[in-house]
Amino acid sequence: MAAALQLLPRVARAPLLPLLWGGPVARLASGMALAEQAQQLFESAVGAVLPGPMLHRALSLDPGGRQLRVRDRSFQLQQNVYLVGFGKAVLGMAAAAEELLGQHLVQGVISVPKGIRAAMEHAGKREMLLKPHSRVQVFEGAEDNLPDRDALRAALAIQQLAEGLTADDLLLVLISGGGSALLPAPIPPVTLEEKQTLTKLLAARGATIQELNTIRKALSQLKGGGLAQAAYPAQVVSLILSDVVGDPVEVIASGPTVASAHNVQDCLHILNHYGLRAALPRSVKTVLARADSDPRGPPSCGHVLNVIIGSNALALAEAQQQAEVLGYRAVVLSAAMQGDVKNVAQFYGLLAQVAGTRLIPSIAGASVEEDAKLHELAAELQIPDLQLEQALEAMVGDRGPVCVLAGGEPTVLLQGSGKGGRNQELALRVGAELERWPLGHIDVLFLSGGSDGQDGPTEAAGAWVMPELASQAAAEGLDVATFLAHNDSHTFFCRLQGGTHLLHTGLTGTNVMDIHLLFLQPR
Ligand SMILES: Nc1ncnc2c1ncn2[C@@H]1O[C@H](COP(=O)(O)OP(=O)(O)OP(=O)(O)O)[C@@H](O)[C@H]1O
Ligand SMILES: O=C(O)[C@H](O)CO
Structure with missing residues (x-):
């Protein structure tokens, strides 16, 4: 474990909140703590492929x-x-x-x-x-x-x-x-x-x-x-x-x-x-x-x-190990995520919803139709190595926090002239999806980052979102749909809460496509 933590010095210092899942400390866990862990896992993924x-x-x-x-x-x-x-x-x-x-x-x-x-x-x-x-x-x-x-x-x-x-x-x-x-x-x-x-x-x-x-x-x-x-x-x-x-x-x-x-x-x-x-x-x-x-x-x-x-798979394997050290049930979903960014975002939104219902069956979560829609979308995306059943299986029952890891390269068909990148656009779209499916007793966070540290022509590597994104944005007078219509995700994240949702790593010196992390942490 010492060796594993060497790669992640900041994780070693951070409180291992999910290990205390169910306890009072965990209930106080804020979205920021989850975001910090997400960023650290992203760094550990990149660290494995330097x-x-x-x-x-x-x-x-x-x-x-x-x-x-x-x-x-x-x-x-x-x-x-x-x-x-x-x-x-x-x-x-x-x-x-x-x-x-x-x-x-x-x-x-x-x-x-x-x-x-x-x-x-x-x-x-x-x-x-x-x-x-x-x-x-x-x-x-x-x-x-x-x-x-x-x-x-x-x-x-x-x-x-x-x-x-x-x-x-x-x-x-x-x-x-x-x-x-x-x-x-x-x-x-x-x-x-x-x-x-x-x-x-x-x-x-x-x-x-x-x-x-x-x-x-x-x-x-x-x-x-x-x-x-x-x-x-x-x-x-x-x-x-x-x-x-x-x-x-x-x-x-x-x-x-x-x-x-x-x-x-x-x-x-x-x-x-x-x-x-x-x-x-x-x-x-x-x-x-x-x-x-x-x-x-x-x-x-x-x-x-x-x-x-x-490769991306190698990076994901490292982050999976680190997530387990942090007390998550960590599942690698795919190292080959591809397809239109809109469909990929919808897929992650539905996945969070279906997973949330499995994690805490008592909450009002996904219906049978949503489960079916998730599988339909998965088939449509034609992701060769998708481990959807395995990921969902890991979420059955009241067993604590889950981290789903994936990688690949969705496609953005540019229609607007805004400033953004694949990862920021995906994160923004997932944020909008998560808002549509509120999961009462579970904190959800999604992060998407380019392993090279530069997402499109921007200085950020990517961004992270939670279901509260759209309401936080609205409070600041930002309309998610308008920014998406202009492919202007970077401008959006720069303005939202002073840019705190952006992932900044600087150029990493490596390049194994993008890393996606989805966290579900019962409160
Ligand atoms: N405004 C934008 N919003 C969303 N995506 C954008 C925007 N501008 C460019 N992109 C996307 O950024 C990508 C190009 O970015 P970049 O130069 O980082 O290349 P890359 O595909 O990441 O390169 P590599 O595969 O070598 O890492 C393209 O996929 C393009 O669609
Ligand atoms: O250089 C290229 O052809 C692309 O980055 C794919 O490897």
Whole structure:
């Protein structure tokens, strides 16, 4: 337990209110105490997937320092290791890798978001920074998650490094979310601008990350296994931090070390579906036509070891453990929450209602219809790993406080021009839902936060809400529906009670999608 609490120093100091559930102290427990615990559990989830700890779990040197161990594989070390990386969490991953590899690391090139070094320095996160005489060259680029000239230069440097390797070398590839935009290498004659436009159009028309990255792979020299091919005959080990539901290695950062299984027909189907086929630039048509007749087929990746070293599920598992230490019955609902944010919010609202009735059957709670509606909605959302029955089972009977943990990435279809993010919008919508289903004797709190610490283009990571949200807002003259109609959740939370419902962590240096926490605490 001491070790577990090390991750959570503030939790260790906080009074363990739920342990005293049913007693007078618990009855005095305020929403703020619950909110503090929610924020601490969020931090513990993120703490489990920080670059340093993750790297050290995945990589080790044998006692003589002659072999690099990755899972159950060993690689000979003789000052023959090269490193490349691209993604939002790669700076800290590279710092941890360089520290571990020492003199065995010959050279590295990484492509990371613009301003990340300054932000980490400013936040005092020195462990995320490379040392002054690092062998790793850093390129910053892809402002606003879009490929740009800086990212293109980085991609060229990465390609050159990979192409210069021999069969005696080992290439360590560090990959995390945001990697696609940070590694643009369009196949000529496609230009960077054309690729940028196509990516933007697909995203704006609601293409999924799977669809978007299928197109990116078809138009890129390095994605879809291209980087692995460039590094051949060197051995390649890819360490991947997943930011995609289900952790598909071929999708994350467009799978630069995974042979693409898609063909031109798949691309044309996607482009057709989003009404983009007719207006395709000639260059894109040329590249797709060439790919169709390429006798070599997709790159082969037999020399590659792809390893997922961090994921949303891992973060949730840590927070679940911490919640149990705090006396909650903690259930992981899913690490793959997806779907329209409105439906996801309705789902959490109904879940709280149904769960509340199970927790204290005597209260006027959910009806049979609401139970059925919850299951219907769950089926509609098509969440692959949803443990709804298990979660509801944990709530049967008068057994104390419950914490439901989930993760993933709901979708917001932007209609207004307000300021917000996925997590703040979800929290606001859940707050509105909770108000519709008052649960007399149970304190309910919902928190949603982006594990990277930045929710959309805002400075907050997310927000937390309780059923009293709408009435508190009304008292301050804020109308929830109006803010939602403008996708203006951040402005709403900034104004509500002086911003106390906002979750502020600063940039965390990692990225495993969003974390959702739902607490039900009988009074
Ligand atoms: N005003 C808004 N209200 C709600 N959501 C918004 C708003 N503006 C942007 N978003 C959402 O924020 C997301 C983009 O935010 P961000 O740049 O944090 O990317 P991300 O998807 O979190 O990146 P990653 O997946 O790499 O973490 C999009 O899903 C977009 O729909
Ligand atoms: O970079 C990307 O492609 C997305 O973040 C998904 O990994």
